[in-house]
Amino acid sequence: MxxxxxxxxxxxxxxxxxxxxxxxxxxxxxxxxxxxxxxxxxxIDAVTDDTALLVGNGRRLLNLPQMPVTAVASVHQDGVLLTHGTDYRWNRFGILTRLGEPLWRGRLAGCWPLDADVTVVYSHGYPxxxxxxxxxxxxxxxxxxxxxxxxxxxxxxxxxxxxxxxxxxxxxxxxxxxxxxxxxxxxxxxx
Incomplete structure (x- = not known):
């Protein structure tokens, strides 16, 4: 508390x-x-290593529920660990951007797949x-x-x-x- x-x-x-x-x-x-x-x-209060369970929306952006975001420890999409800077990036406003070429192997790699389970461990709030x-x-x-x-x-x-x-x-x-x-x-x- x-x-x-x-x-x-x-x-x-x-x-x-x-x-x-x-x-x-x-x-x-x-x-x-x-x-x-x-x-x-x-x-509002600072929280370290909070877990957010999100659902892919078929677009490039997902919103984390809390802000400001101070750190993102990990992002998993359907159980697969993603790499920061290659697969996604984040900002302090709680926006996760999916990176990648728009079309890769016949599918949209630069989007969060529709209905995919996205698990994010992140820190947020004000100290x-x-x-x-x-x-x-x-x-x-x-x-x-x-x-x-x-x-x-x-x-x-x-x-x-x-x-x-x-x-x-x-x-x-x-x-x-x-x-x-x-x-x-x-x-x-x-x-």
Missing amino acids: ASPWATPEELRKHLRLPAIDEAAAAAAIAAAETIIRGELRQD VVPAAVKQVCLQLAGRAWVRTSTAVATESLGDRSIGYDKDRTGEELTAYELRLLEPYARGPESR
């Missing part, structure tokens, strides 16, 4: 509080991290959480901390049912925060 993106002390300072319940603050930070990871569809991501995490955790009591959107009496509104709990990212996070999101396929 990666280190938290922020500490309870940083949340206390962000909220300008004299004291803070450290366990509750850590939980609010963890919840904010989960929301941000879900929005970005990225782990230090980017400042913008950390700031959004603190803002989200801070809103959730402040607005917990005003979050009830619906309430029932029979069998006691309470519904919460994410916007009123502070768990919804604002348009400004989404713009701050945009560079860290999994982009379009052509990225």
